[in-house]
Amino acid sequence: MTVSPPPEPNPGYVEYKRRDETFYFTTVVFLVEGVLFRVPRHPFADGSDVFRQMFQLPIPDGNGNEADGCSDDRPLRLELIRENDFRQLLKALFPDHRRSQKMPKTFSEWRSVLKLSAMWEFESAKKLAVDHMSPMAIDPVDKICLARDYDVQQWLVPALNALVKRKEPIGMKDAERLGMELALKVAAIREGVTYTHQSYPLQIGERQVAHLDFTNAIDAMLVHTTLASP
Template identity: 30%
Template sequence: MNPHPPPWAQAPTWANQPSGLPKHPRFFFTDGNAPVIVDNTLYRLHRYLFSKGSWYLNLGEQPNYLWESKKDFDRFLTILYPSDYSKHECETAEEWASVLTVADHVGMQDIRRLAISRLAECAGPVDKIVLGHRYNVTEWLAPAYLALATRTESISAAEGVRLGVDALVRLAALQDEIYGNLRSYVNPEKFAEMFASKLAI
């Protein structure tokens, strides 16, 4: 059995009886033709809106179970069903990361590009490293690693957990390279004099 099912899958037996599930208060449309179940919540969407994605072929009258969080899926749907056409409801890096997650999984490339462009403006270097590796946004990686390697604050424990071992190893190697090159431009005698005067020795 595949341990990593696709983001969509035919709903399990219990989900083929959608009448017992709560309907989403915003994204259940009576004229919809694509029932979807996320976190035991029933959505009824419009199939044509997904025509540019790989998920389109999997939508039909039978409910599909989406392996995403309800929060992420709702944020993604605000792009397809905006409450205000003059602006997006998503504003923060966390919200746009949700949009990127679902857009990437269901193959909606236009929305994926939109999320990437917004994250380029609002995401910090840790987010860009994590998401850049996960979703192959390679143009983020070098600038984000450099920003972390040269910032004055140390990597926090929470940031370290998010980055993971591989990214931390890359970051340490980059810092060694940066400060190794820096030392080659420093006059050791003047450096010692400066510290001696600062420490009054």
């Protein structure tokens, strides 16, 4: 009895089995300030616990079995988010999506990435923003507020140190942004510097403290200081 070999597979016929977990991309449509963004979903699901949990929510009854984000007609609405902020985050998440696509460059653009990545717990995007912003010449008060608002611990003490060394005194605008408690404590560290001449303390002339390090005093101050936004 002759046994025939199995037939060759027909290359024109592909039997559906399963979706590859790595290279099968689904898309999601976001609506931000009236603008639709259609992008691969996996960076959001893989990089953010917030979006991962959002995508796992059951589909509400009565919406045609379509989840928000599945089409232009049912976009995932991101309320209270600025269109440009979201666009800068997409640049950081998809730097090679298009040849013409560019990474954020300016302080303002990276601040948008930092803001949204901290809000939505994109740890890799947040680290990318911190790495790019760290070398920038940022005003000490701005950097303190960014460190406090977006939990960038490595910026806080150096920025406070720079503020203590600043020639200009703590003003009302600084106090409004920092909060009165923090502003007063920073001012106390600043005013605690004395200049000695022939064993007599002098409080006159221009501040000459650029060579000093106030890290220990700042660390002690932060132990009993509330850093919540004013």
